[in-house]
Amino acid sequence: MDQPVKSEQVKRKRTIRVILISFAALLLLLVLSFVLIDQVMKGRVLSALSDELEAGVQVVEVDGAELHYRQMGGGAEVLLLIHGFMGSSYDFHQIMPLLAEQYTVYAVDQIGFGLSDKSTDLDFGKENSARLIAGMMDHLGIEQYHVLGHSMGGEVAMHIALNRPDAVQQLILLNSAGLADPQQGRRSRIPAFFIEHVFKNYTLQRIVFNRTVYDSAIASRDHFDRFYFFNKQIPARTLVKITQDNDSGMLAEQISDISQPTLVIWGRQDEIIPLEQGIRLNSKLQNSQMVVLENCGHLPYLEMPQELFLHVIMFLMSR
Numbered sequence: 001m002d003q004p005v006k007s008e009q010v011k012r013k014r015t016i017r018v019i020l021i022s023f024a025a026l027l028l029l030l031v032l033s034f035v036l037i038d039q040v041m042k043g044r045v046l047s048a049l050s051d052e053l054e055a056g057v058q059v060v061e062v063d064g065a066e067l068h069y070r071q072m073g074g075g076a077e078v079l080l081l082i083h084g085f086m087g088s089s090y091d092f093h094q095i096m097p098l099l100a101e102q103y104t105v106y107a108v109d110q111i112g113f114g115l116s117d118k119s120t121d122l123d124f125g126k127e128n129s130a131r132l133i134a135g136m137m138d139h140l141g142i143e144q145y146h147v148l149g150h151s152m153g154g155e156v157a158m159h160i161a162l163n164r165p166d167a168v169q170q171l172i173l174l175n176s177a178g179l180a181d182p183q184q185g186r187r188s189r190i191p192a193f194f195i196e197h198v199f200k201n202y203t204l205q206r207i208v209f210n211r212t213v214y215d216s217a218i219a220s221r222d223h224f225d226r227f228y229f230f231n232k233q234i235p236a237r238t239l240v241k242i243t244q245d246n247d248s249g250m251l252a253e254q255i256s257d258i259s260q261p262t263l264v265i266w267g268r269q270d271e272i273i274p275l276e277q278g279i280r281l282n283s284k285l286q287n288s289q290m291v292v293l294e295n296c297g298h299l300p301y302l303e304m305p306q307e308l309f310l311h312v313i314m315f316l317m318s319r
Contacts, residue, residue, distance in 0.1 A: 080147045085151060088115070099313065106140075126155050151272070173262060178281065180249050214269040
């Protein structure tokens with residue numbers, strides 16, 4: 001081989017090596033910056049918002065599990081609000097005061113989320129979460145109530161409606177899960193380390209949060225920091241257990257047995273649970289009606305609180 005050719009190959013190999021090393025260094029710098037930002041923001045957010053976001057929260061113990069909840073209003077009828085995956089009772093803070101003008105409203109933190117119990121000894125399946133929430137209402141002496149469930153909370157709400165038809169008067173399903181299992185029956189093998197430093201990372205969660213709404217301007221830092229406040233406190237091992245206890249979709253064949261009057265509300269631009277699932281869900285229910293919110297994603301209570309309130313209150317008062 002000619003010496004010039006050999007020299008050119010050596011140069012090419014050195015160039016490739018420099019590029020790979022530079023890329024690895026850049027990737028490492030990026031990871032370190034994500035971790036550093038996460039640690040800084042964790043300290044700031046938890047200290048700045050704890051007084052505001054924990055104020056007025058009450059707690060009740062059901063079968064050894066602590067459930068935290070918020071209560072507002074003094075109406076004769078009761079409305080129970082159940083949040084979705086990686087959510088909390090605080091999610092409803094914009095519509096809760098509006099609903100509380102006519103109803104006594106309870107918003108509960110599901111086990112594993114918000115301020116509620118996160119022990120890995122618990123069964124985090126939707127069926128058990130529904131059982132505990134119904135038990136909370138029993139403990140509070142509330143015999144009948146309406147239920148609104150968002151996303152995963154909608155699936156939990158349907159479990160309560162099926163198992164406690166005597167208690168649930170009307171049902172509102174907001175961008176609800178329940179028709180399918182997003183994990184397709186697989187148990188999570190994601191390491192807790194990955195969940196702690198990647199899945200729960202401030203920057204990466206902020207990116208995902210933007211996808212949940214139609215108008216990214218709504219996903220402001222002010223809104224996101226309150227979302228992050230609760231989720232950063234979920235231990236990684238608890239999130240692993242939540243995915244292992246997954247029972248999503250188990251009631252899909254029972255949806256047609258739900259007899260309560262039901263309102264299905266969906267954001268047309270929902271990228272998390274597409275509108276097509278909402279249409280299918282509505283078609284399976286015995287006694288339901290559907291409202292589609294234009295220019296709205298997965299979080300109507302954040303994106304269109306006033307419009308959502310009007311649809312909910314008109315439905316509840318129509319019976």
